[in-house]
Amino acid sequence: MKKQLVLSCALALSALSNCAYAAETLKILTWKGYAPNELVEKFEKKTGYKVEITYSNNEEMIAKLRATRGAGFDVAQPSQDRISSVQEKYKIYKAIDYSKINTSALVTSMLDAVKKNTKVKDDSFAVPFCYGTSGLIVNKKLAPNAKDYSALLDKEYAGKISYRLKRPTLIGVAFAKGENPFEKYSDAKEYKTLMDGVAKDLIKAKPYVKNYWSNGDSLLELLRSSEVVVAMGWDNGGWKLHKENPDLDFVAPKSGALGWIDTFAIPAKAENVEGAYAWINFMLEAENAAYFTNKEGYGTASNGANKFLDKEIKDNFERSFTKADIDNINWYPPVPAKLESIEGKLLDKVKASK
Template structure:
């Protein structure tokens, strides 16, 4: 999968006129049933829910989750019942299809002209399974290096995942277990120290175990340098606020929110490539209010709704025209975080099939308990 901010911006500019078209209300669907949204913590604000209701007449409630695994486990426990719309990352969608937890979209009911063309093409790997589209792209972001500009010892122009483990950062590192292993893997791969290309880890168990045995050994050797492991956005921010972290491998939103509060935190992509992901709207198998789901997706694919999402999260919306409505501080954060070369060098998460996720969690558990 290949996708860059430059492609997003180019798509948005080409579609400027379409983005300005008015939002049409489908009154027949208004306010008959409540829309139940299950999405990442911090993604849906009260202002967004109020705007959605004002424009459609539909009441919506929001329940947050913190990880992809939490989302998957919740849906498996209820056999795809309990919510009308979810927001997984695109690399996890085939797993939901394998477990028969989601339903394909009726693509004729989505106003795709409000979604960036590059997001549509970029989400075909994972979002389209057996010729059926399950995924309406909503946003994308990265996981890279956040660091304290006064205390971290780094060269912003020559960052590496290996910089996390500089002796000067002892006791001040914050990472997420499973993605830290991937960051270490990219660092080792660039030095020629993995037995197979890292991407082969996602293709078969033999290559995965061979690579991750090497990765885990290096990770455990440096584990004593860690101030805090994180698994949710709040935990990642807390590591810097209160638990002594001065550098970490975090989501872009972590640095964005800390910087917004006045903390001296910068965010940069390492030379091995920032870990990039895309999220989107998916309908659970037993959704109770499918009509309202399509109203919500079409509401989101407007510049105003997309901009509200970006202001809340710091991530990048796939709604055409949203970027033109963003505050200058948000635009500046993006410009400072990525060079044009960084955007060309994004490392997109491969499809994570259930067998890989199980093994990944096994290695993560061994890392955390070592």
């Protein structure tokens, strides 16, 4: 009896020890670069948690969390458009308790977009972290009036236009026509009617296109040489060119840049939920968010990060984006499966047209 009592006590102490370790450890599933060593060390000193990082991408995150039904990690960082459909099927995330997030420190339009685009029934499942955009890369000296995606169809720039034959071009041109394609996602028939019109516009303006780019480095070379003066491209590409030649720059289109957001989400069986909220709030503190942006180049949802940015990076954001431009970004929502086939057929039609 005495031996059994001793053994029971030993097992209880072992269990408590394991629980303590679990509580002291924060396991993060994230992209490379999203948890800089310097910030991890700063967080560990501030909170006492021991951080363990596993690097991944959207597909692997989903696979890992599906396999464990949401166990094994306390924080994950999927893109906002890869959450709601997965959550509906597999229930791998916890609903976010926004009362535990310092929402006053966030860009309101980004928080609202993520709440909306990760909503399942009455709950939302993510907090915005970082973002990037596509829009126009313009030679402002040679194409000073290129302010929206409609410039990709403009005879004024004939022979000096480039874009990818991909869905962002369809989406961008639709917005420039005064439509909101994302609002038509729930009606495939309406979406197809809109995109039929966009495809006709692209076919009509095809003689003005220098090429359909597929390699980003090749596009930048065409812009450097002025063979192309208006292109659809990404923000960092435009800023890289601006550093070399002030006439070249990224322009947020009048109808709104197209944006992706990577988020913070909490897996369904997270063991250290308190630590997860602590990490999310820590990474969105202005100085910490600015450190990430200075290191990786992506903007963040932290409202006050700009004042801590390196001058060159701060200038890039302020030159290309007013506050109104940030609030006007069209954030990608989840794509219904049937729409991808509609887009694919239309893009093939544009490519094959004479």
